[in-house]
């Protein structure tokens with residue numbers, strides 16, 4: 001019943017609208033215009049101001065024509081870099097991008113799946129439940145947009161986030177929490193030729209701390225990584241400052257805290273040992289969530305997938321998404337696949353069949 005050609009055309013147009021994180025204005029305007037053409041009013045909040053973005057979260061509330069309970073459908077509008085001047089093309093079963101950019105199927109596929117389901121409902125005058133839609137900004141780099149969502153305006157207690165790899169039958173029932181560490185190791189400058197012994201090299205102290213850290217894969221549900229190590233200076237001065245930005249993730253809150261403490265501890269010890277100072281702060285980006293695989297919401301999604309002949313795979317995710325924030329605000333949101341593959345790389349591609357299936361699942365859930 002969905003119009004695949006229309007869905008693909010919309011997708012191609014949407015990914016051509018540049019929308020790297022903090023530049024969601026243009027895609028947001030296009031989405032609002034498309035909703036308006038469908039007869040739905042959308043409104044925005046002021047999230048952009050707080051996040052230094054030119055876009056805002058978009059909301060659209062559609063009253064139900066049946067008595068089913070309200071459901072939230074959500075996807076994010078921003079993309080990672082390099083996402084400027086994307087040229088999509090169809091290559092067999094996939095949509096890919098020409099040149100050296102990502103495709104932006106993460107998460108335009110989710111956005112377009114929701115819109116195509118709405119168009120299909122309108123076109124066929126299908127009975128549907130009360131539908132709440134949120135298209136968020138600034139998901140990449142810390143799910144910040146969704147944190148500014150006006151939760152008091154949402155009625156839904158159940159939700160679907162379309163922001164994962166594979167088809168809609170790939171259901172993310174657990175996702176990790178994340179902390180981020182911003183640390184500055186403050187050494188002591190000194191002339192590197194005349195009196196190196198009276199300096200404290202921030203670079204060496206920080207390097208020692210990092211060398212003592214357990215990083216990357218910690219265990220099956222915990223990871224940690226250094227994203228930034230910044231210490232720039234002339235060679236004739238013992239380095240006075242090294243800045244580090246690191247993250248830890250875990251599906252266990254306890255392990256997350258333990259790993260975060262361990263990383264801070266390594267920094268503290270190295271600084272103490274060499275007489276450097278440490279300044280740091282820890283940002284709790286989002287909390288983990290874990291949904292009971294037997295939960296009725298997950299069961300309903302699974303039934304819909306199975307009804308389409310898709311084998312359900314319930315799996316934990318290594319990454320957080322807007323679903324983490326919905327769950328910590330009382331909405332049982334489940335992240336499902338929208339057909340994207342190799343997201344966050346220039347090899348990113350969209351599996352057309354899985355994308356189509358995601359739209360079918362959204363349509364079915366809306367009209368149940």
Ligand SMILES: [Zn+2]
Pocket residue numbers: 076106107139163
């Ligand atoms: Zn995404």
